[in-house]
Amino acid sequence: MDNTSTLNNLLKLTYSEATENERLILKNKLINSEDLRREFKHMCDVKSLLDQEFYAPNPTSIQIILEESQKNELETYLD
Amino acid sequence: MKEQIKDRALIKQYIQGNEACLEMLINKHKNKVFTTIFLIVNDRYIAEDLFQETFIKVIKTFKSGKYNEEGKFLPWVVRIARNLAIDHFRKAKRMPTITSQDGEDIFRTFEVSEDNREQSYIKNQDENTIRQIINMLPPEQKQVLVLRHYGDMSFKEIAEVTNVSINTALGRMRYALNNMRKIITEKSISLQ
Numbered sequence: 001m002d003n004t005s006t007l008n009n010l011l012k013l014t015y016s017e018a019t020e021n022e023r024l025i026l027k028n029k030l031i032n033s034e035d036l037r038r039e040f041k042h043m044c045d046v047k048s049l050l051d052q053e054f055y056a057p058n059p060t061s062i063q064i065i066l067e068e069s070q071k072n073e074l075e076t077y078l079d
Numbered sequence: 080m081k082e083q084i085k086d087r088a089l090i091k092q093y094i095q096g097n098e099a100c101l102e103m104l105i106n107k108h109k110n111k112v113f114t115t116i117f118l119i120v121n122d123r124y125i126a127e128d129l130f131q132e133t134f135i136k137v138i139k140t141f142k143s144g145k146y147n148e149e150g151k152f153l154p155w156v157v158r159i160a161r162n163l164a165i166d167h168f169r170k171a172k173r174m175p176t177i178t179s180q181d182g183e184d185i186f187r188t189f190e191v192s193e194d195n196r197e198q199s200y201i202k203n204q205d206e207n208t209i210r211q212i213i214n215m216l217p218p219e220q221k222q223v224l225v226l227r228h229y230g231d232m233s234f235k236e237i238a239e240v241t242n243v244s245i246n247t248a249l250g251r252m253r254y255a256l257n258n259m260r261k262i263i264t265e266k267s268i269s270l271q
Binding site for chain 2: 004007008012015017042045046047050053054055056057058060061062064065066068070
């Protein structure tokens with residue numbers, strides 16, 4: 001199986017953090033290794049699954065923040 | 080990079096007095112920030128409080144002129160949120176024990192009811208939610224996964240805030256993804 005550094009770079013590639021040079025090296029390794037291609041697919045699959053999990057705050061929270069911002073603005077003028 | 084410029088423009092206009100820009104900025108990032116907080120504290124009500132506290136701190140930083148434009152907005156907000164969550168846990172740990180007439184710790188009772196509420200919330204949803212799987216991960220793996228995936232922090236930034244090397248942060252994330260895949264396979268959840 002591929003070494004740790006290659007797997008770390010593959011993870012960076014999954015999260016668009018790989019440098020140009022790392023991308024080029026990985027491209028060649030991916031062409032030549034089925035194991036590495038499978039690993040890359042696994043990483044991408046779990047990443048897509050995580051993308052489905054998002055929670056939204058209650059609109060009241062947003063309202064409280066916006067009111068706080070306006071309050072601060074008024075306090076600034078009072079100073 | 081384009082996103083960074085957009086955020087910067089919104090912040091600049093907000094500081095100049097355009098309140099609508101703050102709303103746009105919050106709406107743009109609210110789900111990522113809230114999900115990060117919620118996954119850290121695992122309680123929707125505490126997450127709402129910390130979400131508000133986080134953005135109020137953001138506002139104060141903007142208005143005091145202390146915001147550093149060089150960094151990316153979202154990871155900066157997530158760092159504030161994470162620190163507030165850590166403070167919250169510290170305070171909760173320091174909370175004094177108050178006993179009721181029958182000798183029971185009041186805060187312990189509260190804790191139990193929180194747990195029950197959480198459990199019923201989970202039961203109302205699909206038995207195998209992604210959140211449940213994330214919560215099954217070892218804490219250090221969960222932390223990297225949440226900060227990277229939902230908080231948009233780079234592995235380098237995560238390494239800095241968690242005081243580990245970048246290779247350790249990358250390793251923890253790889254183990255987190257591998258463990259998630261194993262759990263998903265065991266529970267036969269579709270990856271599509």
